[in-house]
Amino acid sequence: MKDPYETLGVSRTASAKEIRAAYRKLAKENHPDLHPGDKAAESRFKEISAAYAILGDEEMRRRYDAGEIDATGAERPQQHEFYRTYADADSPFHTQEGFASAEDLEEFLAQAFGGFRGARGTRRRTEFRARGADLSYSLQVSFLEAANGATKTVTLPDGKTLNVTIPEGTEDRQTLRLKGQGGPGFGGGPPGDAYIEVHVQPHAFFERKDNNVHVTVPVTLKEAVLGAKIEVPTVRGVVSMTIPKNSNTGDTLRLRGQGIKDRRSGQMGHQYVKLKVVLPEGEEPELARFLESWTPKDQRNPRREMLR
Amino acid sequence: MMRIDELLATIRPLHREDLERWVQEAWVSALDEGGTLHFSDMECARVRLICTLRYDWEVEEESVPIILSLLDQLYETRRELNALAAAVARQSSEVREAILRAMQTRDDPAGD
Structure with missing residues (x-):
C-alpha cells in the first residue's frame, strides 16, 4: 500500500483544504464511471479514495501520522460495482460470439484505431503528439x-x-x-x-534605479571648493564632468543619457553622480595653520538641527 | 433489486427527499411496487455516482443532468460501438482484415 500523502501528491504538512482539493482533482480524473474505456481507472480510483479516507479525516490522519495505523488501516474495499459495469454491459450483443471478453474488444478497437488506443482510451492519442516540456x-x-x-x-x-x-x-x-x-x-x-x-549581480559602486544609474564619487576638498573637471566612470566607460565651485558632499549632478537603455521604449536613462568630499590622508600642516586663522563667513553650527 | 430504505441505509449522506426528487426528475429510474420504490443494481450504481458528483465533489444540482446526459450519450455510443465491433468480429477473416485496413488508412479528421 502506497503512502497516502504520495498517492494524493501532497506534503505531510498540507492543510485539510489542500488535501481535499488534491483528492477531488484526482478523483475526478480517475472516476471509473467517467472513464469507461480505462481499465486501470478503477484501481487508481480506489487507491485515491483509500488515501483520502485516512487523510481526509482529522482523527485518522493523526493516527496515521503517529504510526498507530498503516496505510491499509482505513481501506474500505468498494463493495459495489461501478455504474459503468452495467452501462457497458447493457447490450444485446455483448455476449455474442467473437469477443470472449472486454479485453478482446479493446484489442480489436486498438487495431481498428491505429494503435493509438491504449489503456486510457482515446486520450493517449492526444498525448501521443505532444509539445515538449518548458x-x-x-x-x-x-x-x-x-x-x-x-x-x-x-x-x-x-x-x-x-x-x-x-x-x-x-x-x-x-x-x-x-x-x-x-x-x-x-x-x-x-x-x-x-x-x-x-x-x-550587484556592482561595487553602480546602483540601478529604474533606468537611471546612481554612483557616489569622492572629490577632494580643493575640487569641491574651487570647482574642477574630473573623470567619472559610467556603465559605458569614463566620461569627464565639471564640478562647479562651492560643491559639497551630497550634491548630485546629472549626466544626461549616461544611464541604461529602457528595454521597451529604447530611451536612455541618466547617471546621477553624488559627490562626497574627502580630506587628504595624513597630516596637512599648511591646511591646519590656515584653519586656525580662518573665520568662515557661515558661522552657523552644522548640527543645529539635531540639537534643538 | 433494492428497496429505497435499504439503498438509503447503504449510502450515508443520501437523504430520502433528494433521492425521491431525482426519481421524479428521471435522473434515475425506479419501480413503484405498492407505494415503495425499488431500484435495480444498475440504478443503485447510478445513484452512487450521482451521490459522488453531488456530495463529494459538490457539483451543483442544476449541473448534474448535463453530466448525466453526456455520460448517457457516452455509454450509448460505447454500446453501439461494441455492437458494431461484435458484428465485424463475426465476419470472415478476409472481411475483418479489410475493415481494419480501411480503418488504418482512413483520413484523419484532426488533420494530423
Missing part, C-alpha cells in the same frame, strides 16, 4: 553585462549548450524565453521553450 533555468550576469547587453553560453544539465543573448538593459529577475529550446516534443510534436531567469 524548461526553466537561472543565469547569473554581471551588472555591466545586463546594462550593456552580452552573449552568454549556458551549459544545460544534459551537456547541451545554449547561447543566450542578454539584451541591453536587462533587469534583475527578468525572464528570457528561448523558443524551441526546451524539452523535445513527443511523436513529432514541437519542442518546448526554455525560460531563463536572469539574476543581475
Whole structure:
C-alpha cells in the first residue's frame, strides 16, 4: 500500500483544504464511471479514495501520522460495482460470439484505431503528439553585462549548450524565453521553450534605479571648493564632468543619457553622480595653520538641527 | 433489486427527499411496487455516482443532468460501438482484415 500523502501528491504538512482539493482533482480524473474505456481507472480510483479516507479525516490522519495505523488501516474495499459495469454491459450483443471478453474488444478497437488506443482510451492519442516540456533555468550576469547587453553560453544539465543573448538593459529577475529550446516534443510534436531567469549581480559602486544609474564619487576638498573637471566612470566607460565651485558632499549632478537603455521604449536613462568630499590622508600642516586663522563667513553650527 | 430504505441505509449522506426528487426528475429510474420504490443494481450504481458528483465533489444540482446526459450519450455510443465491433468480429477473416485496413488508412479528421 502506497503512502497516502504520495498517492494524493501532497506534503505531510498540507492543510485539510489542500488535501481535499488534491483528492477531488484526482478523483475526478480517475472516476471509473467517467472513464469507461480505462481499465486501470478503477484501481487508481480506489487507491485515491483509500488515501483520502485516512487523510481526509482529522482523527485518522493523526493516527496515521503517529504510526498507530498503516496505510491499509482505513481501506474500505468498494463493495459495489461501478455504474459503468452495467452501462457497458447493457447490450444485446455483448455476449455474442467473437469477443470472449472486454479485453478482446479493446484489442480489436486498438487495431481498428491505429494503435493509438491504449489503456486510457482515446486520450493517449492526444498525448501521443505532444509539445515538449518548458524548461526553466537561472543565469547569473554581471551588472555591466545586463546594462550593456552580452552573449552568454549556458551549459544545460544534459551537456547541451545554449547561447543566450542578454539584451541591453536587462533587469534583475527578468525572464528570457528561448523558443524551441526546451524539452523535445513527443511523436513529432514541437519542442518546448526554455525560460531563463536572469539574476543581475550587484556592482561595487553602480546602483540601478529604474533606468537611471546612481554612483557616489569622492572629490577632494580643493575640487569641491574651487570647482574642477574630473573623470567619472559610467556603465559605458569614463566620461569627464565639471564640478562647479562651492560643491559639497551630497550634491548630485546629472549626466544626461549616461544611464541604461529602457528595454521597451529604447530611451536612455541618466547617471546621477553624488559627490562626497574627502580630506587628504595624513597630516596637512599648511591646511591646519590656515584653519586656525580662518573665520568662515557661515558661522552657523552644522548640527543645529539635531540639537534643538 | 433494492428497496429505497435499504439503498438509503447503504449510502450515508443520501437523504430520502433528494433521492425521491431525482426519481421524479428521471435522473434515475425506479419501480413503484405498492407505494415503495425499488431500484435495480444498475440504478443503485447510478445513484452512487450521482451521490459522488453531488456530495463529494459538490457539483451543483442544476449541473448534474448535463453530466448525466453526456455520460448517457457516452455509454450509448460505447454500446453501439461494441455492437458494431461484435458484428465485424463475426465476419470472415478476409472481411475483418479489410475493415481494419480501411480503418488504418482512413483520413484523419484532426488533420494530423
